[in-house]
Amino acid sequence: xxxxxxxxxxxKRNIVAGCTLVAVALLILNGCSSFGGNVSDKQLxxxxxxxxxxxxxxxxxxxxxxxNFGLYWDYLKEQFGGDQxxxxxxxxxVQMLNKDSFSNLPPIGLKAIWFGHSSVYIELDGYRLMxxxxxSEYASPFSWIGxxxxxxxxxxxxxxxxxxxxxxxxxxxxxxxxxTVKHLASNGTQFYLPLGVSTHLIEWGIPSSQIIExxxxxxxxxxxxxxTSTPARHYSGRSLLDYKETFWASWSIAGPKHSVFxxxxxxxxxxxxxxxNKLGPFDLSIIKIGAYGPGQPWIDIHMEAEKSVTAHQDLxxxxxxxxxxxxFNMGFHDWDEPIKRTLTVxxxxxxxxxxxxxxEVVQPGSPQKNAHWWEDVK
Numbered sequence: 001x002x003x004x005x006x007x008x009x010x011x012k013r014n015i016v017a018g019c020t021l022v023a024v025a026l027l028i029l030n031g032c033s034s035f036g037g038n039v040s041d042k043q044l045x046x047x048x049x050x051x052x053x054x055x056x057x058x059x060x061x062x063x064x065x066x067x068n069f070g071l072y073w074d075y076l077k078e079q080f081g082g083d084q085x086x087x088x089x090x091x092x093x094v095q096m097l098n099k100d101s102f103s104n105l106p107p108i109g110l111k112a113i114w115f116g117h118s119s120v121y122i123e124l125d126g127y128r129l130m131x132x133x134x135x136s137e138y139a140s141p142f143s144w145i146g147x148x149x150x151x152x153x154x155x156x157x158x159x160x161x162x163x164x165x166x167x168x169x170x171x172x173x174x175x176x177x178x179x180t181v182k183h184l185a186s187n188g189t190q191f192y193l194p195l196g197v198s199t200h201l202i203e204w205g206i207p208s209s210q211i212i213e214x215x216x217x218x219x220x221x222x223x224x225x226x227x228t229s230t231p232a233r234h235y236s237g238r239s240l241l242d243y244k245e246t247f248w249a250s251w252s253i254a255g256p257k258h259s260v261f262x263x264x265x266x267x268x269x270x271x272x273x274x275x276x277n278k279l280g281p282f283d284l285s286i287i288k289i290g291a292y293g294p295g296q297p298w299i300d301i302h303m304e305a306e307k308s309v310t311a312h313q314d315l316x317x318x319x320x321x322x323x324x325x326x327x328f329n330m331g332f333h334d335w336d337e338p339i340k341r342t343l344t345v346x347x348x349x350x351x352x353x354x355x356x357x358x359x360e361v362v363q364p365g366s367p368q369k370n371a372h373w374w375e376d377v378k
Contacts (some may be wrong), residue, residue, distance in 0.1 A: 168263025
């Protein structure tokens with residue numbers, strides 16, 4: 001009898017263990033589609049024509065500084081032993097929006113709404129646009145683990161109006177979100193991408209008619225808008241096996257009356273001056289300021305706040321909207337350090353800095369109250 005009971009208990013444990021493994025496998029498989037697709041021969045043929053594609057990988061004009069063991073040790077020390085306050089100690093204020101917020105067609109003009117991190121909604125000369133829209137809870141291939149957002153989006157994804165066009169800077173999870181892309185695509189959004197990034201959208205079932213891929217300095221028209229892919233200094237990859245297989249970019253968007261620049265993720269270099277000379281001046285620059293860490297290799301691809309302000313000046317832009325902070329824990333600094341450093345240098349340089357709450361509308365050129373809202377997050 002005891003032997004029989006032990007066999008039953010053994011069988012139960014096996015069943016539980018088996019079910020657990022199946023559950024884990026299903027969770028992993030559920031995230032697999034988020035990884036994206038593999039570059040096809042046709043896509044590779046197009047990529048190989050780019051002067052920035054060498055030996056099977058895309059490269060930066062200025063190489064990243066070499067990494068070494070000591071640098072990795074610094075990363076580990078900061079990751080597990082750093083004393084930074086990387087999470088806001090209290091809720092971040094969000095100005096919630098609703099469907100009525102977008103009930104009217106945008107007039108000829110310019111306004112922007114920061115949705116958190118690098119996601120920005122833009123109304124530009126009659127068009128509704130977004131850059132790097134991410135609505136998921138986690139910046140991750142999975143819906144249950146990874147960097148978790150500090151605050152909700154100011155409006156649910158399903159209540160957004162039709163977005164005419166989306167510009168994607170690169171394929172990292174905090175900039176290219178499968179669920180967001182699929183939803184926007186179902187409403188007819190056009191996607192402008194760096195070379196190779198279409199492999200992910202095609203894997204997700206997005207029609208090729210809604211995808212335009214561009215190399216640096218290549219442009220495309222959307223009605224009266226001129227959309228140009230411009231240089232950046234970064235990298236790409238959505239798994240351990242596709243490092244730099246797709247390209248990265250910043251974006252210039254110019255209408256009949258107004259123009260906007262979006263930096264994407266990038267380190268500082270003279271590419272900002274080149275963009276400013278060729279395509280500037282801009283009415284608004286949307287520039288990353290956060291998620292930097294120790295060591296030159298990190299700063300080469302994620303510029304610090306002071307360089308972000310310099311980039312804004314190089315672009316000959318009138319107003320600066322700082323992004324890539326206050327949403328995900330992705331840097332080796334206090335969560336609000338980037339905006340504090342940006343504000344300090346912007347005041348010294350007399351920069352028109354916009355510091356909206358998440359969800360707050362800004363209209364460059366119109367009176368704008370720049371509250372230091374992060375000071376109240378205690």
